[in-house]
Amino acid sequence: MTKGRKSAMDDGTNRLGWMLDDALRMPETRYAILLSADGLLMAHSERIGRDDAERQAAGMSGLQSLARATAEFCGDPGTTWRQTVNEFDDGYVFLVAAGPGAYLAVSATQHVDMEAVSFRLQELVQRLGKEMTSPPRPGAGSPA
Amino acid sequence: MDSALASEPPPYLPDTVRTSVKILIVGHFAVGKTTYIGTLSEIRPLRTEERMTQAGAAVDDLAGIKDKTTTTVAMDFGRLTLTDDIVLYLFGTPGQERFSRLWDDLARGALGALILVDTARLDRSFAAMDVVEKQGLPYAVAVNHFDGSPSFPEDEVREALDLAPGTPLVTCDARDRRSSTEALISLVDHLLTLDTEQP
Numbered sequence: 001m002t003k004g005r006k007s008a009m010d011d012g013t014n015r016l017g018w019m020l021d022d023a024l025r026m027p028e029t030r031y032a033i034l035l036s037a038d039g040l041l042m043a044h045s046e047r048i049g050r051d052d053a054e055r056q057a058a059g060m061s062g063l064q065s066l067a068r069a070t071a072e073f074c075g076d077p078g079t080t081w082r083q084t085v086n087e088f089d090d091g092y093v094f095l096v097a098a099g100p101g102a103y104l105a106v107s108a109t110q111h112v113d114m115e116a117v118s119f120r121l122q123e124l125v126q127r128l129g130k131e132m133t134s135p136p137r138p139g140a141g142s143p144a
Numbered sequence: 145m146d147s148a149l150a151s152e153p154p155p156y157l158p159d160t161v162r163t164s165v166k167i168l169i170v171g172h173f174a175v176g177k178t179t180y181i182g183t184l185s186e187i188r189p190l191r192t193e194e195r196m197t198q199a200g201a202a203v204d205d206l207a208g209i210k211d212k213t214t215t216t217v218a219m220d221f222g223r224l225t226l227t228d229d230i231v232l233y234l235f236g237t238p239g240q241e242r243f244s245r246l247w248d249d250l251a252r253g254a255l256g257a258l259i260l261v262d263t264a265r266l267d268r269s270f271a272a273m274d275v276v277e278k279q280g281l282p283y284a285v286a287v288n289h290f291d292g293s294p295s296f297p298e299d300e301v302r303e304a305l306d307l308a309p310g311t312p313l314v315t316c317d318a319r320d321r322r323s324s325t326e327a328l329i330s331l332v333d334h335l336l337t338l339d340t341e342q343p
Contacts, residue, residue, distance in 0.1 A: 038234075039166070042218075051188075054187065054223060054233075055189070055221060058221035058233070058235065059190050062192070062218045065246055065249035066218060066246065066264055068249075110278075
């Protein structure tokens, strides 16, 4: 099936996973996943298994779809969706756009510094953007 | 060191490389989409079922399906590894037309759709078929056989749904893994055929 996709996840490399782990080095964070707009997993942090990460990826794509579908509840129907934050007894889930056709979801405990997370997410999105538009050359060594 | 790299053979993809195929599972309200994905998924499926309330009594017709107590409000998701190199990602839509704004988003990136139908309520299937056709998605139709639903000959079902001759039509039981898998295989075969016909 030539039209099917061989995504970053499909060769089992989880190529961008290290970047997500890097972002999770801040205190009180839990997991991170990167997903395509159509709900398929692109990368996951180390502590979440692939099966769980794939289910979460599908759910997160549904979340952003629902969020955008309800935009007019907040003013102009065409207003741009920026992020979705869910709060649970156990903490928070942040869902943000990560470049064209990709979303980033990060979870954290209830003790996390919200402002610091937001800042770190934006930083990560920028790094991911560069990485996704210019994948490293094969054999060029691992990232420093 | 850069010059040394140039003489190395190109990197080959490992044997484990698999093709991800996103498939939509569509169909009208209460046709069995959630059950179908739950039967097939090899991982714990994602479900967004909510208890049906009195508010929906006037629009969500439960005639003949009185045991149904919950309905999907956003989506279902499951995964099925069909062969060593094809992994199907199943995305189920909510059935009611009031959720139609979600359907287009769910269809994004899909390669094909399986339309579940119930012979007792064939006319209800047109809205789902419209969405799939509007997206230009190739599809197969699976009759989810309900106990007590009439059994029509295949050509009558084809005619009632106005199916193109090449569109696969199969019968399955959404609770049964074997027949449900066969329905998906007929869709994947159909996609592969279209793929060879239109390179």
